[in-house]
Amino acid sequence: MEDLLKYAFDHVPPNKLFMLYCKGTFMKPLIPDKSLVTFARKPTFENADLTAVLTDDEATKKHVKLVGNKVILIPENNDYDSIFLRRDMPEKILRKAVHVEYDIQ
Template structure:
């Protein structure tokens, strides 16, 4: 199976061999030209969950793009890639469980190499505090767990248990520092006066197209 960079190079070379411009590929796939450019420039990971869309546009099989040998595994299922339907969480109702119906604003389907562990939910990112690691409008997949290790990125409930934010975690004594990736933002300190609650660990980032 090809690596991310190899998949990108295969798709880009296939596009060129077929005389297809990025504009034409964007039209055929229904994706934004700017997103395609980022994939081909390798500034964003290739969206494996969209492999069928690219395969149809380029008149090949998804297995061709993924680089599955003809004598080897044939399908995504045989590769151990499992589509998982994940609820997208909006503003979290005060006091309600994370995955309560009133919190769910939609669903996304993601491919995983094997069955993921634990309950999962997704958040749509707003803002640039976690760029370049997590850009604005990205979708993050979060595994529900009450604690994370230092330097891991977590979804944290703040603002009176109503708003979820994404930050890198750093424990200092009895305080928790929520660290942005973007240096123009200041850390958020969680303590008795400004409490918060870890909802889970970010395990995957997908990019809106």
């Protein structure tokens, strides 16, 4: 795994990493369908960060925006609606994207 990280990054992030397969067009053109996205488990995130968020039984990849006591999950593709969560449920935000990999075919 260490060698793979050195290949994928110019430095190895200090956080625990996990990867998610991106299925669908909700983050297109930033993240194409069938991309592999690497996320770092971090204790904080900033508005507009691309995050992985657990909703029901699946993880979704969206930009996150904090507004008052709401967390808004915003897709890159304007054809899709935003998702609204309560801010008091931070365990649902799995963490920040640090790398996207896909084939250009």
